[in-house]
Structure formats: structure tokens, C-alpha cells
Amino acid sequence: MRFHGVAAGVAATLTLFSTTSAFAVTQISWWHAMTGANAEVVDKISKDFNASQSDYEIVPVFKGTYPETLNAGIAAFRAGQSPDIIQVFDVGTGVMMAAEGAIKPVAEVLEGAGLKFDKSQYLPGIVGYYSKPDGTMLSFPYNSSSPILYYNKDIFQKAGLDVNNPPKTWNEVWDAAKKIKTSGAAACGYTSTWLTWIHTENFAAWNNVSWATGENGLAGGEVELKINAPLYVNHFQALADLAKDGTFKYGGRTSEAKQIFLAGECGIFTESSGGLGDIVKSGMNYGIGQLPYDSDAPGAPQNTTPGGASLWVFGGKTDEQYKGVAAFFTYLSKTEVQEYLHQKSGYLPVTLAAYEATKASGFYDKNPGRETPILQMMGKAPTENSKGVRLPNLPQVRDIENEEFEKMLAGQQTAQQALDNVVQRGNAAIKDAMGN
């Protein structure tokens, strides 16, 4: 009996301890999809935040790829077990926005905690993308990137091209690519990751042409794709023609083409600014240029749009939890945290102060090209064509685009046919998704 009494006492003490600690610190779960160097950034930021105060504890949990993380979040929500914060990639933005009852806008989270969200401190191109049409900020931009042009200086040299002058327009890219191919400097002239994101969504913004009606879907309401307009058709026909003799080489639907460029197979490459890390690591003699624009587009270059991911807050949590989330977002906005994030991961800083601080530190003088995506996004005030695109089913529409592009590049159809099919199939899918 004595023994039992002791055991019960120990158990009671333990329970007491665990409950006190649970009362003292509110845990905030953060599901993310970052791997490698970017995962280290997540861990470091969380650790630093936890050390900076004693009321809240951020618990980051890796949940797989972007789509896997989104699916995990959706499944958890349906099971009533949603995390507090979830990282959702740009393409999933429309999905999250459509789920108004499931999420709590970041603006409300901050205001509820007595904090004010000052929009003017943030890079306008990024904040605009993650806001409702009325300007309410819905999610917190965590990692943003923009497509830029990379080129292999050794191949440029061999082909007799100007090493310090990367092509600025698409026509210049085609000419340089042909020269690389015919001179035998490399097996292929040009390759690109993400045809959908770079060659339609950013192509629209950078050249100031419409991607879809209703401000590319950002205005809400009915949306119809516009990407079979002549400017797109010309662009994709040029790609299809270059693909015939291998001057343009297709790598895959997402970022597979990076391997082709890293292997030295192609001389010119368009890819996210977030892909810089691997190129630096490869030791290649590379150069960076702005994303090329179409010389037939009157307003070009306009501005590019952000890719990457943002942090969403789920609804139905306690006030204490929301206060913790707000405290964490405030910490994330700090200049030194943003500076660290930007310089370490290659993603863009989301506050103007962090950008200015990085600039003042001389980081861009040492790392030319790291400023390019920021300048691209900030160059001009965004128009209705250049704030980004938003659909409730963007992943599905991108799938449709990829399928038609692949058939086109295989020579089974012309660019006009491919883009007409995209518009027709895409519009039907959008209508279906909106009818939910």
C-alpha cells in the first residue's frame, strides 16, 4: 500500500508539472514544406522566436512537398485537427481563399491581438497577391520568388556571344539560342522550368497582357482564360519551332530542367530566383539577367509576379493561440529576420526595410543578380494584368496547360491549337470548380 501511495504521489506531481507547463506556454503548430537549406531556416527562425519570449512556442513540422502539405492540412481540418499555421504554395492560394470558413485572415489575426498591420511596410507586389480584392490581407508571405534568366558564361564565350550582355527580349533569346546550337557551343540553346508559371502567368504580367478576365481571377466572380491571344500564340509557336531541332529543350512540368542547365547541356535558362542556390553550388560560371520580355508588347517590361508560398492561419482556435500567431508574424516581419531569410534562402524579403538594409549592407554588390527579382517586381506599379493570377483550381488548369504544351512540343499540334484547347478545357474546368 505504501508503494502504491508513493506511485500515486509521483504521478500526481508529474501531472501537476505537465499542466503547469502547458498553462505557461502556448504551443503554436506550423506545418511547412521546406527541405534542405530552407528547412534549416525554418528551424532557426522558430528556435530564435521561442528563445526571444516565454509565452509561446512555435513547433515546426515538415509535412512533405507543397501539395502534400496542403493535402495534410485539408485532411486535418476535415478531421477537426488542423494546425495553427500552414504553409501553402502560390498555386494553392485560390483553394485556401475559397475556403472562407476554414481560415482566419492574417489581418484579423493581427488586429485581434491588438496589433496593426501596416501594409506600406511590405513589398506591394507580394502583399497584393495574398490579399482579397478589398485589400484585406489573407495570408502572410513567407517565401516569395520570381522567375529570372540564368546563362552559362562559358557557353556564351564559345558561341561568340557577349558574356556581359544577356538577352533582354524573347527574340534575342531565340537568336542567341540558335547561335549556341549552330556554333556547337552546347547541345541546346535554351531550356526552362515551369512553362505554366514562367511562360503564361509571368509572361502575362511582364508583358502587361491579360491572362484571364476579371483581373486574372483576382477580382472574384467569373473567369475566362485569355491565353490564346496572338502574343501568346506567337511566343509558343516560336518555342515549338525551336523544339523541333532541339534548340529549345523541354525538361518537364516543374523544375526538372534545372538538371539540364546544370549539366551544361543548354546555354540559357529561365527559372525561379529561388533556384539560385543549386546553381551557385554547382560551381558553374553563370550570369543572371532579367526575365526576357516580348518586344511586340507595348508596355513591356511591366513587373513580374511572386511565386513561392505564404502562411495561412486556420480558423476555430483560441484567442491565446491567435495572439501567439500574431506575435510570431510580427517577429517574422522584423528586419533582421527578413534579412537573414532573404540572404540565406534566396527568397525575396517581404518588407521594404529588409530590402533597404540588405542593400545598405553591400550584399547585392557581392552577389549581383540577387537584386534582379526584386527590381523586376518593384519596377512599376502593378496593373490589372500583373498582380498575379488566381483560380480556385489553378493546379488543375496548370495540368491542362502542361498536357497541351507537351503535345505541341512533340509536334502533334500547333501553338494555336494547343492554346485554344487550353482555353476551352480550362474554362470548362474553372466553371465546374466554381459551381461547387
Added chain:
Amino acid sequence: MTPRVVFPNKVLPYLLVAPQLAITLVFFYWPAGQALYQSMLKEDPFGLKSKFVWFANFEKVLADPAYVNSIKVTAVFSLATALVAMSVALLLAVMAEKVVRGKGVYRTLMIWPYAVAPAIAGMLFLFLFNPSIGTLAVLMRKAGIAWDPLLDGTDAMVLVVTAAAWKQISYNFLFFVAGLQAIPKSLIEAAAIDGAGETKRFWTIVFPLLAPTTFFLLVINTTYAFFDTFGIIHAVTGGGPGKATETLVYKVYNDGFVNLILGDSAAQSVILMVIVIALTAIQFRYVERKVHYG
């Protein structure tokens, strides 16, 4: 006379099968019921708004040209995989029978690939045949063979069929070896004395006697190609280029987990469930009885 086994306890037998029943209910019947229910709903990904639509999802799926395409793709893929996996396995089994020394080593090596997970098998083939970095792709290019599974649908199909068949050869090999051992040596020896050559002996004696094994394997291989090759397709082609390698199972995944159209995806999985039930019924009705596990 075998003694009749009687359980005097009325409850114990049920208790003993209860764990198995519980597992079956929780992991098979419950999800199947959920899928059936979900297949009649039209719902947003978060389940905030849902509408019961009876069979509208099924009508939509069956009228979709992409679905008809994936039926065709699945038929081509399954038949090609079964055919390649079985013919190569049969050839290897017949050859392995002839080996005098080290028979055991050969057989063990042949069975190894079966232990490889589909996704890993997919990655292996992806690395070998990737048009840019693949070791074998480079050799093929040097030999003047145009090889581009990223854009050419036929090449992509050849690639996934090869990867899927490679993984299944071991399994078939095992059954063919067992089948071959069950064939009475006296029959073959008698035919040899009568002057029948090796090829003739194979086609007139061995192959017909293997028929039950072959039929059994045909069903198993088709089921494998239908349902267990998701990992390979996911890793190698992702259903592309175009929709050239999008099988029924891959489409269920893609519509449900990538495009988040849960109703359509559930309807497709219910259709697949009907197919599995039919295949299993065929297997029990016609195959199980006729196969002799030598």
C-alpha cells in the same frame, strides 16, 4: 476417418475471429463505405459545402474523354506489362532449369527485384532512361535512337511498362519454376526418346502443362499492373506526356489529391472497386481450383 472438431463454446470462435473482423471492418468496409458516400457528393476540398448529387459524378466521369483515354491507357499498359513480365519470366525459368551448377544462386538472384518498392524501381529506371542524365539514354542517343519519354508518349509508355514488368518478373519466375518442377520428367524423357527436339518438347508438353500457372499469373499480373504500379508511374512520368501514361489509378490520385475534385475521384475509385471485385471473382471461380501449387 478424421475426427470431427467440435467447439462446445458458442462465443469463443467469434472472439477469436473478432480481431480479424475488426481490421477488415475498419480498414476495408469503412473506407469503402466512405468512398461510396463521397462518390455521390459534390464538395469543396475543405468539406464546408457539400451537396448530395446521386450519380452525377459517375455520369460526369464516364462522359469525360480523359477518363475514356485512361481506360485505354490502362488496357495497353496492363496487357503489355503482363505479357512482357510473363514471357521474360518463363524464358528465364526454362533457362534456369537447364543450369547444372549454381541453380540456387541463379534463382535467388532472379527473385531479388521483387523486394524493391515500386517507387524505388521507378526512380531506378528514371535515372537510367532520363533523356538528359540517364546512363542508358546516353548510350541510346549515341546509337542513333531517338529517345524522349518526356515528350514522346510511346517512349514514356515503353519506359513505365519496362519498369513495371522488370519488378514483376521475379514473382512470375518463382511460379514458373514451381510449375516446371511439377511436370513429370518421364513425359519429357519419353518425348526426347521419340525424337522431339527441345523447342517441340517445350511447345507440345511443357507449355500446355503450365497453362494453369500461366492463367493464374495472367490474373495476378493484370491486377498488379492495374493497382500496384502507381508508385512507378508517379515517379517516372507523372501520367505524362499529355495524358499518355495516365492509368485509372493514377487519375484517381491526380483528380483527388492534386486537383482536389473529391467527388470525381471517389466515383472513379468506386468504379475501380467494382473492377477489383470482378477480377477477384474470376480468380476464385476459375483460377484457384485449377492451379496446382507444385
